[in-house]
Amino acid sequence: xxxxxxxxxxxxxxxxxxxxxxxxxxxxxxxxxxxxxxxxxxxxxxxxxxxxxxxxxxxxxxxxxxxxxxxxxxxxxxxxxxxxxxxxxxxxxxxxxxxxxxxxxxxxxxxxxxxxxxxxxxxxxxxxxxxxxxxxxxxxxxxxxxxxxxxxxxxxxxxxxxxxxxxxxxxxxxxxxxxxx
Numbered sequence: 001x002x003x004x005x006x007x008x009x010x011x012x013x014x015x016x017x018x019x020x021x022x023x024x025x026x027x028x029x030x031x032x033x034x035x036x037x038x039x040x041x042x043x044x045x046x047x048x049x050x051x052x053x054x055x056x057x058x059x060x061x062x063x064x065x066x067x068x069x070x071x072x073x074x075x076x077x078x079x080x081x082x083x084x085x086x087x088x089x090x091x092x093x094x095x096x097x098x099x100x101x102x103x104x105x106x107x108x109x110x111x112x113x114x115x116x117x118x119x120x121x122x123x124x125x126x127x128x129x130x131x132x133x134x135x136x137x138x139x140x141x142x143x144x145x146x147x148x149x150x151x152x153x154x155x156x157x158x159x160x161x162x163x164x165x166x167x168x169x170x171x172x173x174x175x176x177x178x179x180x181x
Contacts, residue, residue, distance in 0.1 A: 002030030004175055007077040007109070009102045010050070012040025013084035014152040015118035015161035020045060022083060022164040023053045026171070034059070034073060036102050038089065062101045074109040081171055082106075083144075084118035084161045087129050093141065094132035112174050116144040116167050121157030144170050 008023055010016050026033050035050040035058045047058035082089060089102060098104040115136065123129060124146060137143060144167055147160045
């Protein structure tokens with residue numbers, strides 16, 4: 001993974017704390033990691049956490065830097081992984097909406113996109129969410145399915161974001177495919 005450039009999108013799910021472990025693992029493996037957070041995500045994990053782990057500034061707004069940060073970030077990365085991927089960011093991606101930095105990057109990014117959904121079981125099972133999941137898969141987005149288990153709301157069921165090591169392995173596998181093809 002040495003020298004590979006990865007964008008990590010963090011949307012506003014409580015599982016954002018697990019993404020810190022993913023970023024740390026990617027950096028230890030030699031990847032260059034840039035983190036983009038939604039506004040809601042910054043209320044759950046501070047950007048300084050990701051800055052310390054990645055050694056890079058965290059971006060949160062469309063007009064943070066440069067004339068076209070969404071284009072520049074998309075052009076410089078080999079892979080984009082959104083973890084956690086909330087129902088909201090998945091719906092935006094499925095419909096092509098772009099109203100923040102992460103959703104505009106999703107529209108302008110031309111490489112492989114992975115999403116690790118995380119949400120309450122009732123939300124995950126909703127027909128609207130499952131339609132969006134199907135649409136994202138049709139569009140070529142790789143979903144790292146949520147796991148079953150205890151959720152932050154106190155219930156159990158499908159909806160837990162995959163563990164950081166599982167997401168790391170999915171990223172490594174995808175970069176291997178991209179690198180050999």
